[in-house]
Amino acid sequence: MPKRIIFLLFVFLNLNKFSSQVTNRILFIFDDSYSMYAPWNSNIKIEVAKKVMGEFLDSLKTMPNLELALRCYGHTTFFKPDRNCKDTKLEVPFDNAKTNAEKMKQRIKKLEPMGTTPIAFSLGECVADFTPKSNVRNIVILITDGIEECGGNPCQVSIDLQKKGIFIRPFVIGIGLDVKFADVFGCMGKFYDVSNEANFKDVLNLVLTEAINQTTVQVDLLDILKKPTETDVNMTFYEAGTNNIKYNYLHTINHRGNSDTLVLNPNIKYDLVVHTLPISEKKEISIIKGKHNIIKVDAPQGFLKLELEGTTDRYFPTTIVRKAGDSKTLNVQDFGKTDKYIVGKYDLEILTLPRIKISNVEIKQSTTNTIKVPASGAVSFTKLGTGYGSVYLDDGQNLTWVCNLNSTLQNEVIYLQPGKYKAVFRYEFAKESIKTTERNFIVNTGSALKVNLN
Secondary structure (H helix, E strand, O other): OOOEEEEEEEEOOOOOOOOOOOOOEEEEEOOHHHHHHHHOEEEHHHHHHHHHHHHHHHHHHHOOEEEEEEEEEEOOOOHHHHHOOOOOOEEEEEHHHHHHHHHHHHHOOOOOOOOOOHHHHHHHHHHHHOOOOOEEEEEEEEOOOOOOOOOOHHHHHHHHHHOOOOOOOOEEEEOOOOOOHHHHOOOOEEEEEOOHHHHHHHHHHHHHHHHHOOOOEEEEEEEHHHHHHHHEOOOEEEEOOOOOOEEEOOEEEEOOOEEEEEEEOOOOOEEEEEEOOOOOEEEEOOOOOOOEEEEEEEEOOEEEEEEEEEOOOOOOOOEEEOOOOEEEEEEEEEEOEEEEEEEEEEEEEEEEOOOOOEEEEEEEOEEEEEEEOOOOOEEEEEEOOOOOEEEEEEEEOOOOEEEEEOOOOEEEEEEOEEEEEEEEEEEOOOOOOOOEEEEEEEOOOOOEEEOOOO
C-alpha cells in the first residue's frame, strides 16, 4: 500500500477544568521511520518535515498559555531484519513553548530515519506523557508518512481512550490521500487534507488555530426541503459591510456526509456570498468563540441543460439566461452544457439566427430541465463582388429581418435556423435599385446550402 505524509490531530480535553486561562499542552509525535527517506516535492520527506517543523516551532515561542513536548518513533532501531514495534520515545517532556520550541527544533534536526511505524502503540504511550495537571487542554499532533505497520489498531485505541474520558473526538489531517486513506484515518476522528509541501505549514497553523480556539464553522447549503444537501459551489466571506474579502472557499461535503468544517476569525462579523445562480447571501454573521457554528443558507438548486437536435460539427449557439421578468443578464450558457440554478423560473434568449426566446423555464430541485432546439444549417452566400444586403425570414406574408450580409466579403457563411428565407442584395457598383437581387431558399436542420447572389 503506498505511503503518504499524514497528520493526525487528537484533542484531549479536561472537561471538568475549563476556563478562559486554560493551558494548551501540545504533544508532537514525529515519524522518523525509514520510509521518511522517500522523495516528496523538492526534497525527501524527512528534510521537508524538518524544515517546515522548524519554522512552525519558531512561530510558537511567544504564544501564551502554551506548553510543548516531543515524542518520536521509528528512530532508534533499524527496521531490518525485524521490526521493533515498540520503537517510540518521549524525547522532550512538557515545558513552556518559549523553552521547548527550540529544544524540539534542535532534536528534530538530528533525527535520522531508521525503523517502522507503530502508530497505535505510540498513541497509547502518549497518555503517560501528559502528567497530571489541572486546567489544561491536551492536544496530540501525530506526523507520519504512512499507515500502521505493526498490526495495531489506531482507531480502536482512539475509541478506548474516548470511552475512558481521556479525549473527545479527534481531528485527522492527511496529505495527498485518496478516499480509501480518508476512510482509514477517518475512524479516528475529523479529517483534513494536505496536498503538497507548499501548504504544509498552512495546515499546521490551521490545525493549531482550531485546536486551541475550538471555534469552528460549517456552512449548510439547504435544499428545498431545508436539508443541507447542496454543495460544490464557491463561497466568499467578506468583512461585514465592506468589499474586503477575508476567505474564499469552494464548498464541499466531506467523506462523512457533512458540510466541511472551516476555521474563521471569530473577532469580526461577516457577509457571506454563495455564488449560486443567482447568488445567495447572508449578512452580519457573528461567529461565537469556543463553539462549532453552523451557518444555514437557502440554496435549493436544479439544472438547465441545453441540447441541439440534429447534427452539427461547427456551430453551437449560446444563450442569455435571465430571471423571469428581469432584463438583467444572469448567465451566458452554451449549448451542450449543463449549468446549475436556484429553483425558480427563467427567461432564455437563444442567440441563434433568428433568435429564439423562451419564457418561464422552470428549474426544480435536483432535477434537470432539458431545452432542445434544432441545429442550424450552414448557408454559404457567394457574390462576384462586394455589396449590400440582408437576410429575412419569409412566412409567406411578412419579411422579418434576421441579419445583414457583410458588405466587405464576397463569400460568407451564416448559420440559420430551419425555415424559409429570402436574401436581398445589390452590388456596391450598381447604382440603380432595379438591380437588386432576391433569392428564396429553405434551410433544414444540419444542412449545408449554397446561395448564389450573382
